[in-house]
Structure formats: structure tokens, C-alpha cells
Amino acid sequence: xxxxxxxxxxxxxxxxxxxxxxxxxxxxxxxxxxxxxxxxxxxxxxxxxxxxxxxxxxxxxxxxxxxxxxxxxxxxxxxxxxxxxxxxxxxxxxxxxxxxxxxxxxxxxxxxxxxxxxxxxxxxxxxxxxxxxxxxxxxxxxxxxxxxxxxxxxxxxxxxxxxxxxxxxxxxxxxxxxxxxxxxxxxxxxxxxxxxxxxxxxxxxxxxxxxxxxxxxxxxxxxxxxxxxxxxxxxxxxxxxxxxxxxxxxxxxxxxxxxxxxx
Amino acid sequence: xxxxxxxxxxxxxxxxxxxxxxxxxxxxxxxxxxxxxxxxxxxxxxxxxxxxxxxxxxxxxxxxxxxxxxxxxxxxxxxxxxxxxxxxxxxxxxxxxxxxxxxxxxxxxxxxxxxxxxxxxxxxxxxxxxxxxxxxxxxxxxxxxxxxxxxxxxxxxxxxxxxxxxxxxxxxxxxxxxxxxxxxxxxxxxxxxxxxxxxxxxxxxxxxxxxxxxxxxxxxxxxxxxxxxxxxxxxxxxxxxxxxxxxxxxxxxxxxxxxxxxxxxxxxxxxxxxx
Ligand SMILES: Nc1ncnc2c1ncn2[C@@H]1O[C@H](COP(=O)(O)OP(=O)(O)OP(=O)(O)O)[C@@H](O)[C@H]1O
Ligand SMILES: [Mg+2]
Numbered sequence: 001x002x003x004x005x006x007x008x009x010x011x012x013x014x015x016x017x018x019x020x021x022x023x024x025x026x027x028x029x030x031x032x033x034x035x036x037x038x039x040x041x042x043x044x045x046x047x048x049x050x051x052x053x054x055x056x057x058x059x060x061x062x063x064x065x066x067x068x069x070x071x072x073x074x075x076x077x078x079x080x081x082x083x084x085x086x087x088x089x090x091x092x093x094x095x096x097x098x099x100x101x102x103x104x105x106x107x108x109x110x111x112x113x114x115x116x117x118x119x120x121x122x123x124x125x126x127x128x129x130x131x132x133x134x135x136x137x138x139x140x141x142x143x144x145x146x147x148x149x150x151x152x153x154x155x156x157x158x159x160x161x162x163x164x165x166x167x168x169x170x171x172x173x174x175x176x177x178x179x180x181x182x183x184x185x186x187x188x189x190x191x192x193x194x195x196x197x198x199x200x201x202x203x204x205x206x207x208x209x210x211x212x213x214x215x216x217x218x219x220x221x222x223x224x225x226x227x228x229x230x231x232x233x234x235x236x237x238x239x240x241x242x243x244x245x246x247x248x249x250x251x252x253x254x255x256x257x258x259x260x261x262x263x
Numbered sequence: 264x265x266x267x268x269x270x271x272x273x274x275x276x277x278x279x280x281x282x283x284x285x286x287x288x289x290x291x292x293x294x295x296x297x298x299x300x301x302x303x304x305x306x307x308x309x310x311x312x313x314x315x316x317x318x319x320x321x322x323x324x325x326x327x328x329x330x331x332x333x334x335x336x337x338x339x340x341x342x343x344x345x346x347x348x349x350x351x352x353x354x355x356x357x358x359x360x361x362x363x364x365x366x367x368x369x370x371x372x373x374x375x376x377x378x379x380x381x382x383x384x385x386x387x388x389x390x391x392x393x394x395x396x397x398x399x400x401x402x403x404x405x406x407x408x409x410x411x412x413x414x415x416x417x418x419x420x421x422x423x424x425x426x427x428x429x430x431x432x433x434x435x436x437x438x439x440x441x442x443x444x445x446x447x448x449x450x451x452x453x454x455x456x457x458x459x460x461x462x463x464x465x466x467x468x469x470x471x472x473x474x475x476x477x478x479x480x481x482x483x484x485x486x487x488x489x490x491x492x493x494x495x496x497x498x499x500x501x502x503x504x505x506x507x508x509x510x511x512x513x514x515x516x517x518x519x520x521x522x523x524x525x526x527x528x529x530x531x532x533x534x535x536x537x538x
Contacts, residue, residue, distance in 0.1 A: 156351055156356035
């Protein structure tokens with residue numbers, strides 16, 4: 001068998017990806033229509049697509065999408081600030097590292113979603129507990145990436161700055177931070193995708209009927225409306241793809257200089 | 264921060280007084296006494312591990328000696344001396360990849376120099392190293408030789424009185440190395456700056472030097488200081504044919520191999536011997 005060594009061009013990547021999605025949908029459609037798989041409530045792709053089209057014309061559903069997006073952005077913003085600041089300082093200073101390493105290790109295994117109900121009790125209803133749940137899940141990849149990025153800054157670059165009379169604070173802000181920024185951004189990029197999943201899950205779980213998750217929850221209470229559940233889930237999935245494309249483009253635009261890092 | 268006057272200030276001198284450096288149980292430098300005269304090129308050669316990089320780190324204030332002291336223009340240094348600029352061997356790690364060439368060169372000028380003056384100094388420094396028109400590139404878009412020129416330009420932009428270089432040309436090809444050697448000598452004369460270079464290349468040491476400090480292997484001392492009287496400007500072919508060049512080169516090589524006793528000074532010898 002011949003392995004593919006050449007990286008695919010961007011266009012053929014997109015074309016093949018879309019073909020894969022359509023192909024899978026077609027297979028599923030056939031499996032259900034030809035009654036090879038049977039059962040009630042199976043997602044018939046054509047029906048789900050129909051529903052999704054309907055949803056996108058629905059003003060109320062759009063406001064749920066916006067709600068989820070705002071919640072996600074707030075959570076990601078909180079996580080970015082917390083992760084970059086704490087992680088960056090832990091990477092740059094051994095003292096700060098020792099101060100927080102144990103706390104981080106203890107808190108990290110806690111599933112963010114499980115903390116959600118506690119947050120509702122603590123800070124009440126509304127978007128904030130949802131956003132904080134997102135923030136908790138998003139903080140870890142950002143924190144760890146920021147920590148390793150700040151630690152891995154080239155010592156030659158730092159010595160160079162020292163011989164150029166840059167103060168310790170200046171070395172932090174003018175050398176360590178810009179050198180670490182692309183890797184911190186990679187952490188944010190990974191967290192963004194995780195955050196969207198957590199946002200929808202938290203809405204499903206905390207269940208006050210808001211956001212895409214809330215919409216799915218309400219729709220699923222009537223068994224006749226399962227196609228709407230699938231459709232809303234599909235929309236959430238497409239949002240995830242859009243988010244990761246957006247971040248990939250931003251990465252290329254902002255941090256093209258990564259190509260120049262010493263091997 | 265260095266005060267950035269537009270006028271050139273006088274070149275600086277260095278005195279190394281009984282410098283030693285111990286790392287844990289390793290005695291890297293036993294005792295170094297040496298002079299780096301103002302306005303001249305002094306080259307340090309020595310076996311690998313002799314403590315040459317360590318010595319430069321001490322001189323540039325990045326590290327402190329275990330005993331002894333460094334006098335910069337007669338006063339003991341505390342931290343990085345004002346008026347010292349350092350060029351590292353690893354240009355690709357020493358230049359900041361997120362900055363364009365012009366921003367790298369302007370980096371040491373940020374504070375206390377107004378924008379127009381900064382721009383003028385950047386262009387002047389780039390011109391001095393033959394890189395006009397390259398200011399919008401990123402360093403990693405350039406060849407190794409060009410990147411090291413950028414690093415030299417950055418050092419020149421702060422109008423140093425002492426230029427310290429640790430094996431600056433060890434990672435470029437022979438042709439580029441020869442060009443950069445000539446560039447250094449030309450800049451040194453034109454800007455009247457003191458230069459202190461570490462090199463592994465014996466030919467390069469003689470070609471560049473007014474004085475060669477030959478270090479012994481660790482724990483190191485100064486084996487000999489050789490005065491090179493070859494005329495300036497030097498020429499990559501003609502200078503290297505001169506009897507003094509050939510003689511000095513062989514002498515340094517023998518010292519490094521441990522085959523030569525340090526020469527005694529004789530009036531008719533082309534080599535004047537210090538220490
Ligand atoms: N930070 C350090 N900690 C411990 N030992 C060190 C340190 N830096 C240097 N040394 C030791 O000091 C000695 C001198 O090292 P140095 O790098 O100064 O030598 P050098 O003359 O520059 O060698 P080379 O020609 O290979 O560059 C070596 O034995 C080295 O292992
Ligand atoms: Mg060295």
C-alpha cells in the first residue's frame with residue numbers, strides 16, 4: 001500500500017473533507033431508508049438537514065446561538081487572562097512555580113462540568129455560572145502551554161537583552177512575553193474548541209433552557225421533536241469547525257514569525 | 264541605560280585583575296591578568312573549555328568572577344558596563360525572530376532616543392554593515408552571514424565603546440567569514456571602538472589582532488600575549504603572505520599545542536611579548 005507523504009493542498013483538503021461528510025450522510029441515509037438499521041428516533045440526514053435549515057431561519061434559535069457564543073467568549077476570556085498570567089509567571093519564576101504547582105495539580109482533575117451546579121448555588125442563575133464552567137475547563141490547556149512557553153524562552157535571547165541593559169521587568173514584558181505568545185495562543189486555540197463543547201454541555205446539564213444546549217434540552221422533552229435535537233447538535237458541531245478555522249487563520253496572521261524560531 | 268549622544272565617545276579600555284572562576288568543584292579559570300588596550304583589537308584564543316566564554320560573560324557583567332575584578336576604563340564594573348555591546352555566536356538565537364531587522368537594530372535605542380534620531384541611527388548602523396534596504400525583512404528570512412551583520416549592526420547602533428564578540432563567525436561559511444573579518448576591521452578603524460574577540464580560528468586571530476591573548480587549558484592562565492604589528496588595512500591574501508603573519512600563526516599554534524615555550528622578547532623580533 002502506498003502511504004500519502006505529500007501534505008495535501010488546502011483546497012484538496014477542504015474538498016475531500018466535505019466529500020467525506022456528504023458521503024457519510026449519504027451512507028447513513030441509505031442505511032435508514034433501506035431499513036438495514038431500524039429503530040425509532042434515528043437521525044435521517046435529509047430530515048435533520050431540513051430541520052437545521054428551518055432552525056437557521058428561526059430568530060429565537062439565533063438568539064440561543066448568540067447566547068452560547070457570548071457565554072463561550074466570556075469563559076474563554078476569563079480563562080485566557082488567568083491561564084496566561086498564572087502560567088506565564090509560573091514558567092518565568094521558580095518561586096511562583098513552587099507556590100502554585102501543588103494547587104494546580106490538585107484542582108486539575110476536577111471535571112469542570114461537575115463544578116457547574118456548585119457554581120449555580122454560589123453565584124446564582126444566569127450566564128455567569130455557565131461562563132465560569134467554561135473558563136475552568138479552558139484554563140488548563142492555556143495555563144500549561146503558557147507555563148512551558150515562558151520556561152522555554154531561549155536563554156541566549158534573554159542574555160542578549162541583559163547586555164542591552166533591559167531591566168528584569170523589561171525582560172519579562174519585552175522578551176519572554178513576545179517569545180512565548182505564539183505558544184500561549186496555541187493553548188487558547190485548543191481551549192476554544194474545548195470551551196464550545198463545555199458551553200453546550202453545561203447548558204444541557206444546568207438546564208435553565210438557555211443557549212443551544214438549553215434548546216436541545218427543551219426539544220428533546222417531546223419525543224416527536226428529535227430531528228430538532230439532531231439539527232441543533234449539528235449546528236453546534238458546525239460552530240466548532242468554524243471556531244477552529246477562525247483560530248487557525250488568526251494564528252497564521254499573527255504568528256507567522258514562528259517559522260523563524262531556532263530549531 | 265546608556266546615554267546616547269550623537270558624537271562618538273572615546274574607546275574604552277579593560278583591565279582584568281587576577282580573575283578566577285570556580286564552578287562547584289571545577290576550577291575553570293585559575294588566574295587571568297590581562298589588558299585590553301583602548302582603540303585596539305584584542306583576540307583571545309585558547310583550547311576548548313579554557314574558560315573563554317566564561318571570561319567574556321564576566322567582562323560583560325552577565326556573570327561574576329569568583330575572585331578578582333574587571334576594570335572598565337579604570338573603574339570596577341557592577342553589572343553590564345555602559346558602553347559595552349556584545350555579539351553572540353548564535354545569531355539566530357540572539358536576534359529576536361518576532362521583530363523585523365529595523366526593530367531588532369533599534370531595540371537597544373528604545374528609551375531616551377527620539378523617533379527620528381532612532382531611525383537615523385538604525386539606517387546608519389545597517390549601512391555600516393552593508394545591509395541598506397533590508398530593514399523590513401525578518402532576520403530568519405536572511406542568510407546566516409546577513410543575520411550576523413544584523414547582530415553587529417544592533418551592537419553598533421548603541422555606539423559602543425567596547426565591542427565584545429564570542430566566536431562571532433564560527434557558524435558562517437569561509438567566504439562570508441572573510442568578508443565579515445574585513446568588515447570588523449573597517450568598522451573598528453572608522454568608528455574607533457575597542458574590540459575584544461574570542462575565536463577558535465588561528466588565522467583569524469592573527470588577521471584581526473593587534474594583540475592576541477593565548478590562554479592555557481583549564482584551570483586557565485594567560486600563556487602569552489602576542490603583539491601583532493601587521494599594517495592596516497589588512498588584506499586577506501597579501502597580509503597572510505607576510506612573514507610576520509606566518510610566524511605569528513605558527514607561534515600561536517605551537518602555544519596551543521603546548522610545543523612552544525613562551526618567547527622571550529628580543530629587540531629585532533617582530534613579536535613583542537607581554538606578561
Ligand atoms: N554554568 C556553568 N556551570 C558549570 N560549569 C560551567 C558553566 N559554564 C562553563 N562551565 C565550565 O567551565 C569551563 C569553561 O567553559 P567555557 O564555556 O568558558 O569554555 P570555552 O573556552 O568558551 O570553551 P569553547 O572553546 O569550547 O567555547 C568548562 O569546563 C565548562 O564545563
Ligand atoms: Mg566558548
